[in-house]
Amino acid sequence: QRRVRALEFGDLGQAQKVSLRDLVEEIQEMKKNLDTLLDEREKQPENFVLFSFYKRAERKVRKLGEETREMLHGYEAVCKAFGENPKRMEPNEFFKFFTEFFVQFEKVERQIIEEEVQAKKSAVEPLSRDAS
Secondary structure, eight states: OHHHHHHHHHHHHHHTTOOHHHHHHHHHHHHHHHHHHHHHHHHOTTOHHHHHHHHHHHHHHHHHHHHHHHHHHHHHHHHHHTTOOTTTOOHHHHHHHHHHHHHHHHHHHHHHHHHHHHHHHHHHHHHHHHHO
């Protein structure tokens, strides 16, 4: 159970670094570059290296676009589930709340464990003195 919490916390830290605006702009830039590459490929139809590079790049950019759309839909759903407007809140703002919550939660959890250990020690000490 502890590993799951640590993994989720790490994922939140990564999610907090995402800028949707930058991500969408970068993908649009890749698509523009792909169009430029397509124009060049059409000028050099016998260039196998250019052809194969274009095909690989086009597949990767298409897959990245699909994954980005899925991620955006997921982000919108999670924002709405927590009553936030995904259009007005970037992931770094949204996930920061959860990151801060988990940091405080783990701090309090450690404190409770320490108090329980101290309470057990205190309960055992009087018994050991009585046995002497």
